[in-house]
Amino acid sequence: MGGLICAGFHQVARLLDLRPRWQRQPTKSYGKFTHIILLAATPAFATDLPRPLTADDFITPDPAQAKLGQLLFYDRILSGNRNIACSTCHHPDLGTADGLSLGIGEGGVGLGPQRTAGTGDNRIRKRIPRNAPGLWNLGAKDLHVMFHDGRLSIADTFENGFNSPAEEWLPEGLENLLAAQAIFPLVAQFEMAGNPKENEVAGAVQNRMDYAWPILTDRVRHIPEYTKAFAAAYDHINGPQDITIADIANALSAFMIFEWTSLDSPFDAYLNGDLTALTQAQRAGMDLFFGAAGCAGCHSGPLMSDQGFHALGLPPFGPGRTRRFDPMVRDVGRMGESDALEDAYAFRTPMLRNVALTAPYGHNGAYPTLDGIVRHHLNPEQALAQWQPEVAALPEVPWLAAIDFMVWQDPREMARQRAAVQVQPTVLSDAEVDAIVQFLHALTGQSARDGLFGIPDAVPSGLPVDHAQRP
The missing domain is CATH 1.10.760.10 (Cytochrome c-like domain)
Structure with missing residues (x-):
């Protein structure tokens, strides 16, 4: 680990700024030193890290x-x-x-x-x-x-x-x-x-x-x-x-x-030069994410998504969404839009900021935990074989129960979904998987739970407003 050399000796005036938090350019103050130059602290793989997100990356709303x-x-x-x-x-x-x-x-x-x-x-x-x-x-x-x-x-x-x-x-x-x-x-x-x-x-x-x-x-x-x-x-x-x-x-x-709009996570702070923003475990997980685990192959760039489509063999269930006039209970993914066979069972790569807040995971929410979805990515065939329907967060609907897992009764369809998987297995230890999960938690924005406007007490129609108890 290298050190930080601070230069610059001017005070920064704090001005009233009414813009959204994400539009303000963050400045971390080290006493009276406000500018930093990074020396040997930069990781060897820094060229593989995305550039920091800034307010200029986003549409400015009125x-x-x-x-x-x-x-x-x-x-x-x-x-x-x-x-x-x-x-x-x-x-x-x-x-x-x-x-x-x-x-x-x-x-x-x-x-x-x-x-x-x-x-x-x-x-x-x-x-x-x-x-x-x-x-x-x-x-x-x-x-x-x-x-x-x-x-x-x-x-x-x-x-x-x-x-x-x-x-x-x-x-x-x-x-x-x-x-x-x-x-x-x-x-x-x-x-x-x-x-x-x-x-x-x-x-x-x-x-x-x-x-x-x-x-x-x-x-x-x-x-x-x-x-x-x-x-x-x-x-x-x-x-x-x-x-x-x-x-x-x-x-x-x-x-x-x-x-x-969220760009104030510990990972964002790290990309902006604060090498203390991540814990040791999160740093290890970041190294794996952008290195041996291969996560960044799809979760790439500042938004952590290539915006492409990939077949991962997630456990199928539910009514599915397929091509027009297809009578089968299944979800063909991108092929339903493109009508191209090579797009069968492929789904868009999601962005990952605040992913720890948005469980369950996958295009159908097949996994309730980050650990589960990470392990599936590492070995889709094994994970599919071990998956149990009980982990799906499906409120009881007796009149739809026969449909929920009907696709599993079709061995040919299940074989097609397995054959479409585009991910090669990657072997990681439990400790390495945990490190990746820790890194994913470092993608949660500091203000992600606060919002700016929040939930209104009432709306002009007079109809009820949705409220929930925070955990």
Whole structure:
């Protein structure tokens, strides 16, 4: 270990800074010395480490638009039956996810692991096919693909800037990729729209998904508090008639970027030159992550994701999500979007900031712990053989139980999934696995649990707001 030589002898004035924390450039003070030069302390593998994230890597949201988006994010008015909000499946007290392997969407009751599947005619008809991902750092300028299968990306496929499930019917005026993403759960039957004949939103979706967005927009337009907030936040809005679904999506995007941009983890501090930011175990785990364990082969770059798609052979369960008109209960991953055989069972590499807060792990939440998902990556075939259904966080839904693990009854399908695995086994000791897990905990931002706006006490619609008890 080398030492630090400090140079520079000027005092740094502390100015009032009202920008979000992540937009401020951190400066660590060592008494009266504020500039540091790193000598022999730099690890030998430093060239393999990503550069530090900075505020310039992210879209800068307008605070007024973000505040408006906060209210919309927690407001159930954007769901077909007015019974579920974005926050229900992406709650800050649950790491911006829901704590479940496969979520319980429209028709469910409660929040997180305590959420139940409903009763009677209102009960859920299907589990959400995939795990609800965390919302950290989705305002990154370099981010170009979203959803586990990448069905939304920046492209000019339909001459509107995006390749999306809405194709040429995607609304105009969406400011960024996250804004485009935000409008799709609103029109997904089992997530927020509801079932056919239950409400006008679900009915419209059955004809064409873009028919539903004006209905949701009209709901917002008729709430005076929202009308005033939109007019104050956007120069082009003078009255309710000017509000569009794109404005709603842009506000949601502004909030998520403002609230959940994270670049102040111990690892970030280390990359910025604070060699004391990581413990010895975390340093050892970092060495393995960027070295012998091969994790950085996919979790690469400042965002710790190559934004590519890889088949890992995660234990399959649930209703799956497959190609259109495919009757099988399975999840074909990227192939469902690309229709290319080489993409079978491949899923997008997730970013890793705050990963310790977003259990369970995998595109279907197959593993409840970081230790479990790390070990699976090291030897997918062995891990798949040893996996037990009991570890999945699946609230009891008796009327769907026959479907939950149906794919395991199809030996040919299971053989196809095993044959598609692209990862070669890597042998590590238990101590080395633990070190990697310790490093993953070092990716948790110091302010990750705080947020800026937090959870509102009430929303303009007057509908209930999701609250959960923090552990």
